[in-house]
Amino acid sequence: xxxxxxxxxxxxxxxxxxxxxxxTADEVRVNLNSGAQGNTRFAQNQISTSGDTFDANVTVTSxxxxxxxxxxxxxxxxxxxxQVVQTSERLARLVPEDPEYMGELGPQEYLPVEPYFxxxxxxxxxxxxxxxxxxxxxxxxxxxxxxxxxSHFTGAQAVANNRGLFAYAxxxxxxxxxxxxxPDGTGSGWAGGGENDWRDxxxxxxxxxxxxxxxxxxxxxxxxxxxxxxxxxxxxxxxxVNLMMFAxxxxxxxxxxxxxxRAGGGNKLGERIVDERVTVRTDLTDPRAASIPFSxxxxxxxxxxxxxxxxxxxxxxxxxxxxxxxxxxxxFPGNYMMSGGNSxxxxxxxxxxxxxxxxxxxxxxxxxxxxxxxxxxxxxxxxLVENGRITHAVKNLRWNESPIFLLxxxxxxxxxxxxxxxxxxxxxxxxxxAIRARDFTFTSLSDAV
Amino acid sequence: MKRRQFLLHGAAATAALGAGxxxxxxxxxxxxxxxxxxxxVSRELSMLALDAARSAGASYADFRMNANRSQALGxxxxxxxxxxDAETFGFGVRVITNGAWGFAASREVNAEEVxxxxxxxxxxxxxxxxxxxxxxxxxPVEAVPDGRWRSPIQVDPFDVPIEEKVDLLLRANAAxxxxxxxxFVNSSMFFLKQDKVFASTEGSYIEQTLFRAFPxxxxxxxxxxxxxxxxxxxxxxxxxxxxxxxxxxxxxxENAPRWAEAAVAKLTAKPVQPGRYDLVLxxxxxxxxxxxxxxxxxxxxxIMGFEANYAGTSFIFPIDEYLGKxxxxxxxxxxxxxxxxxxxLSSIGWDDEGVRPDDYLIVKDGVLNDLQTxxxxxxxxxDWYRQNGRPVRxxxxxxxxxxxxVQFQRMPNVNLLPNPERDVSLDEIVADVEDGILIxxxxxxxxxxQRYNAQFGGQVFMEIKNGRITGPLKDVAYQARTPEFWNSMxxxxxxxxxxxxxxxxxxxxxxxxxxxxxHSCPVARFRGVNVINTGRRA
Numbered sequence: 001x002x003x004x005x006x007x008x009x010x011x012x013x014x015x016x017x018x019x020x021x022x023x024t025a026d027e028v029r030v031n032l033n034s035g036a037q038g039n040t041r042f043a044q045n046q047i048s049t050s051g052d053t054f055d056a057n058v059t060v061t062s063x064x065x066x067x068x069x070x071x072x073x074x075x076x077x078x079x080x081x082x083q084v085v086q087t088s089e090r091l092a093r094l095v096p097e098d099p100e101y102m103g104e105l106g107p108q109e110y111l112p113v114e115p116y117f118x119x120x121x122x123x124x125x126x127x128x129x130x131x132x133x134x135x136x137x138x139x140x141x142x143x144x145x146x147x148x149x150x151s152h153f154t155g156a157q158a159v160a161n162n163r164g165l166f167a168y169a170x171x172x173x174x175x176x177x178x179x180x181x182x183p184d185g186t187g188s189g190w191a192g193g194g195e196n197d198w199r200d201x202x203x204x205x206x207x208x209x210x211x212x213x214x215x216x217x218x219x220x221x222x223x224x225x226x227x228x229x230x231x232x233x234x235x236x237x238x239x240x241v242n243l244m245m246f247a248x249x250x251x252x253x254x255x256x257x258x259x260x261x262r263a264g265g266g267n268k269l270g271e272r273i274v275d276e277r278v279t280v281r282t283d284l285t286d287p288r289a290a291s292i293p294f295s296x297x298x299x300x301x302x303x304x305x306x307x308x309x310x311x312x313x314x315x316x317x318x319x320x321x322x323x324x325x326x327x328x329x330x331x332f333p334g335n336y337m338m339s340g341g342n343s344x345x346x347x348x349x350x351x352x353x354x355x356x357x358x359x360x361x362x363x364x365x366x367x368x369x370x371x372x373x374x375x376x377x378x379x380x381x382x383x384l385v386e387n388g389r390i391t392h393a394v395k396n397l398r399w400n401e402s403p404i405f406l407l408x409x410x411x412x413x414x415x416x417x418x419x420x421x422x423x424x425x426x427x428x429x430x431x432x433x434a435i436r437a438r439d440f441t442f443t444s445l446s447d448a449v
Numbered sequence: 450m451k452r453r454q455f456l457l458h459g460a461a462a463t464a465a466l467g468a469g470x471x472x473x474x475x476x477x478x479x480x481x482x483x484x485x486x487x488x489x490v491s492r493e494l495s496m497l498a499l500d501a502a503r504s505a506g507a508s509y510a511d512f513r514m515n516a517n518r519s520q521a522l523g524x525x526x527x528x529x530x531x532x533x534d535a536e537t538f539g540f541g542v543r544v545i546t547n548g549a550w551g552f553a554a555s556r557e558v559n560a561e562e563v564x565x566x567x568x569x570x571x572x573x574x575x576x577x578x579x580x581x582x583x584x585x586x587x588x589p590v591e592a593v594p595d596g597r598w599r600s601p602i603q604v605d606p607f608d609v610p611i612e613e614k615v616d617l618l619l620r621a622n623a624a625x626x627x628x629x630x631x632x633f634v635n636s637s638m639f640f641l642k643q644d645k646v647f648a649s650t651e652g653s654y655i656e657q658t659l660f661r662a663f664p665x666x667x668x669x670x671x672x673x674x675x676x677x678x679x680x681x682x683x684x685x686x687x688x689x690x691x692x693x694x695x696x697x698x699x700x701x702x703e704n705a706p707r708w709a710e711a712a713v714a715k716l717t718a719k720p721v722q723p724g725r726y727d728l729v730l731x732x733x734x735x736x737x738x739x740x741x742x743x744x745x746x747x748x749x750x751x752i753m754g755f756e757a758n759y760a761g762t763s764f765i766f767p768i769d770e771y772l773g774k775x776x777x778x779x780x781x782x783x784x785x786x787x788x789x790x791x792x793x794l795s796s797i798g799w800d801d802e803g804v805r806p807d808d809y810l811i812v813k814d815g816v817l818n819d820l821q822t823x824x825x826x827x828x829x830x831x832d833w834y835r836q837n838g839r840p841v842r843x844x845x846x847x848x849x850x851x852x853x854x855v856q857f858q859r860m861p862n863v864n865l866l867p868n869p870e871r872d873v874s875l876d877e878i879v880a881d882v883e884d885g886i887l888i889x890x891x892x893x894x895x896x897x898x899q900r901y902n903a904q905f906g907g908q909v910f911m912e913i914k915n916g917r918i919t920g921p922l923k924d925v926a927y928q929a930r931t932p933e934f935w936n937s938m939x940x941x942x943x944x945x946x947x948x949x950x951x952x953x954x955x956x957x958x959x960x961x962x963x964x965x966x967x968h969s970c971p972v973a974r975f976r977g978v979n980v981i982n983t984g985r986r987a
Binding site: 037039040041042043044045046047048049050051052053054055056057059068069070071072073074075087088091092094095096097098099100124125126128129132133136145147148149151177178179181185188190255256257261263264265362363364365366367368369370371373375376377379396398400402405423424425426443444445446447448449 | 522528529530531532533534535536537538539541549550551552553554555556557569572573576577579580581582583610611612615619632633669671674675676677678753754755756757758759761762764766853854855857893894895896897898899900901902904906924926928930956959960961979981983984985986
């Protein structure tokens, strides 16, 4: 057998039809996910662990009236498929009615997007090892210690139901992050990126960035916590804007338990909440950050504007809440793009009298959902900017801040760029600018390097 | 053809996409007697994989096969929101070839595939070895030719009727909503059963079955004028490696009104004045502070830089300036690592590289005494162990979340031991506090990548004035620097104040893997800790 990668459209359709043929439920949906994942980690300038995995999974959601339950398995022999159908049906008969069950969708039209690249699908462990050495060798030659993570996936998703809906898309993705440290532990620099197409990742360049920041960040000095002008690199901006996106659930807003709740009832649709230069939209067809064209229910993912010139244009609606409010369901976006400006990070530095340049943020956790207030720390490259230039590295700082406050305090923005802003280094399809902003709230110093 | 023959020799005859596996008996209705894996087939597959790895050039190989069954159900207010039953089955082969690791995994459990995957792991290790400066060395392990272990549960959660589980949550929700001001409630249960097989080229073959149960509820209170909302969760019922008895023992219907009242009380609670306070931290809260500021920084792979790109490193560096020298806290502070406590989320018979975990003191009489290790890591501490007359041996802290992930160092249950002298009570600890805050339950948490600077919230905050609890506070978080914080601990409770908290979702590694781990501890008091007010206006 060759190394399996994912279910083809024909395979997925055949399995889905077989599962549907076993069903006795009023309504039934089949979700198929399959794919191969590969990764290589490195530490101390050499590979530490790696892995290659193939898995495929089927989830069956059965409904009798509004009694609904699901079951899943990763075994695709006939007995297992029959069994998973029976399990979901048995559970569905036993659970109480879900008054919010909306039933299955009929056939849908999807945008012809398939973020799939053979270059990524064909990555081998040898390719990964060579890529790692493009960072580890120069780090070693310069007396530094590199660590990092390179991962890729190649997969397919399919949705089918007994109302005739069938959706299928393949996708690939790859991401790379590296942290280079000085051997004495006094300096640390990070760089990372994520792409659908492996050929778009420039390992040597990312390695150079991390190496340069590690060198620059040696022996950081303390600065006073407080309100600072900050230049947030795009990764740090996405770290913050992600938090706003995750808070845009329409129902929570309508129920009075969200920043997006309006005092006195309702939500903030139509209200200006951030700087008018801020527009955030989803476009799964954007070639720089393409994502698959349907949701797990088979709902089409459509281009959509969330924030337009600072005004809330859309919140995230599931089918039930959308129907209840006479609007269209949005699902949760597979990507987002934020507007930017024309300033480069160098220009931001040159025009700053006193501020902090921040590479990325870390251990970001909610503190107060009323204001989307989160806490976290700076990490792997935090520098003092004085009189238009970087003067020295500073100790990391804990911040307590909200993306809403940040996006109201914008001075300058760069053009948006795709970033890898998940803390775990597993990518994400997000495009954001670098931002210079006023009054970012730092509450204490950290000795961590 | 017998099932076993089909499995071992008939893979080619299976459907092009089928797993062709019969190792798992059918999981019909969750009523499978005994364990789920066919022992004879599992053993033969493991031997095939290990032989294939050796033949391909591996100097070491291990084979792990897991069958996981999980069930999750959720409700809100008076209705069900989801009910999912899931299973996943597969195996992974880890090898050392030319001094480097390789790992590959697949869901297709049959003879042909275990051989292919074993060879794939060896080929990958050869690619990795091209970057290798220093070959791997493993600490010795005792072969376990026929190991067996099972979580000490009383009631298999998969045997409990669906209706009973749903009914319990809906009754608990109703009890919460009976409290004036409680507007929303979400409740859920999650159960896991994992059958694990481990086999290695060093002669071990081990079968284990573990269970985990995580019942949970969160109640939201909303101010009548919409100006505020506050929540309280069921933090005094921790996830545990137990059966359904842990759910019924959590007494959700009886406790829900108390949790709801706490959420409502926060709406009108006094916002905290920032400043320095003495903190009395209940074990429902303190377990998470232990997790973040003691358990994580004493992971040896972090200290050595292996997690620098994600989870981070540790303030414990360089090691020889800390081991046996660094004062974590006062003499009465003892911190234990173990995987033996009944119901502990990390408890297990043998770890994921076949080592029987031992109980050991990470902090002894206030001083750093030991670190968390795997077989690869224990030799890095050889000098320290020899100085102390201890064997160079892994503590058995290797773990993988599933068959598809490679095992690596994960924390055991890490516990702060109670006062050994006498059973100090909570009242006694509060009595000596002039200006303080009592914190119950874990809330917001964040700590830097070397585990120095931490910020923690909580579920319930009570003001303490002159030795008495005077009323609720809100918007409380404390910020601490680990060494100063633990050295400010001046009193710990006795055995009767001990509670075991825990996390189901402790993330580490790339790709990130979730570990489940418990931390038991007594109530404890900390002097002069910096408290901030987290309330801001939008």
